[in-house]
Amino acid sequence: MTDKLLVVRQSILDGDLDECRSSIQQAIDGGMSADSILKQGLIPAMTEVGRLFEEGEYFVPEMLIAARAMQGGLELLKPLLVEEDVQPLGKVVIGTVKGDLHDIGKNLVSMMMEGAGFEIVDLGTDVSPEAFVEAVRTNDANIVAMSALLTTTMTNMQNVIQALKTAGIREKVKIMIGGAPVTEAFAKTIEADGYAADASQAAKLAQSYVA
Ligand code: B1M
Numbered sequence: 001m002t003d004k005l006l007v008v009r010q011s012i013l014d015g016d017l018d019e020c021r022s023s024i025q026q027a028i029d030g031g032m033s034a035d036s037i038l039k040q041g042l043i044p045a046m047t048e049v050g051r052l053f054e055e056g057e058y059f060v061p062e063m064l065i066a067a068r069a070m071q072g073g074l075e076l077l078k079p080l081l082v083e084e085d086v087q088p089l090g091k092v093v094i095g096t097v098k099g100d101l102h103d104i105g106k107n108l109v110s111m112m113m114e115g116a117g118f119e120i121v122d123l124g125t126d127v128s129p130e131a132f133v134e135a136v137r138t139n140d141a142n143i144v145a146m147s148a149l150l151t152t153t154m155t156n157m158q159n160v161i162q163a164l165k166t167a168g169i170r171e172k173v174k175i176m177i178g179g180a181p182v183t184e185a186f187a188k189t190i191e192a193d194g195y196a197a198d199a200s201q202a203a204k205l206a207q208s209y210v211a
Contacts, residue, residue: 004030005041008073012045013052015065020073034080038117042077046070046115050200060108063199067111074114088119090210093135094145095127096179097156102149105179108199109145116203118143129156129163136169143206146192148179157182158190174209178202 001009004027011019027037049066052058058066092113096106103125114120121139123131132144144164148154157177164170176194177187187195193209196202 001040001044002027002032004032005037008037008041009045009048012042012066012069012073013048015062015069017065017069017072020069021076024073024076028076028080033084034077035084035086038074038077038081038086042070042073042115043117046112046203049115050112050203053198053200060104063112064108067108067115070115071111089117089207090142091119091121091139092143092145092206093121093123093132093139093141093173094147095123095132095135096125096147096149097153097160098126098128099156100148100150100153101125102147102179105149105199106147109147109178109196109202112199112203113145113206116207118206129160132160133163133167133169136164136173137167141173143209144173144175145202145206146175146177148177148182151181154179154181154186157192161190161192174206176202176205176209 007023011023024037049063053063094110096103110120110122121135123135146157146160148157161175174193177192178196184195194205196205
């Protein structure tokens with residue numbers, strides 16, 4: 001890794017948005033491609049953030065500020081990635097299910113997935129089954145990611161899966177779910193493809209679907 005990318009990586013680990021953007025700008029000005037900055041700088045840094053989180057060295061606040069720094073940096077790269085025609089790993093439609101307004105965990109999952117190289121279509125909170133179906137169709141998504149924080153709303157995940165089946169597009173997508181009351185067993189019951197306990201595992205699970 002070049003010195004410039006080491007600075008990019010450290011700025012993400014420190015959650016330092018300004019440093020992240022200025023070090024990325026310096027790497028761009030120095031002639032490095034956006035693709036290299038993304039794949040050798042941002043993505044490995046977010047992988048490391050995920051590892052630190054899983055090992056209990058980072059907690060949710062550290063992960064959030066790291067993800068925000070990464071997102072701020074990614075904004076600089078996005079137009080260049082389009083110019084370089086860099087393809088994302090896949091397209092994820094993500095949302096918190098109908099009746100549920102909790103979005104802190106969902107946003108974290110979304111940011112970690114973006115950091116892992118996915119294009120994200122974030123539908124927000126209180127998302128109906130019809131809106132998930134419509135978003136999968138219009139975006140030609142490969143993954144549907146659902147979050148729920150309430151025991152009363154987690155059952156709506158099954159309604160989304162049913163709606164995808166009815167629309168005839170269930171087999172087109174991998175469906176992954178998560179959120180505090182959600183479990184692996186629940187995922188099996190509703191025939192989701194997978195469950196992840198936290199944002200770092202969610203990013204890894206999504207990567208396993210496109211590997
Ligand atoms: Co609410 N709330 N809340 N709340 N709230 C809980 C969830 C609750 C456990 C609090 C409690 O009673 N102890 C309880 C649920 C009880 C239950 O159903 N068993 C509860 C309740 C009851 C309610 C209301 C009904 C309260 C009321 O009005 N009477 C109401 C419901 C509103 C609604 O949604 N319709 C309500 C409202 C709210 C606020 C709006 C005030 C606010 C939400 C703000 C927001 O999100 N923008 C809020 C908050 C903040 C919480 C707590 C305190 C924190 C949730 C949170 O953000 N955690 C929560 C209590 C608690 O958890 N200690 C609580 C941090 C976040 C990073 O974790 O979201 O779990 P989490 O995400 C994790 C993992 O779960 C996972 O990754 C993340 C981290 O790595 N993950 C996924 C999440 N989604 C994933 C998707 C994946 C994979 C992993 O794949 C796709």
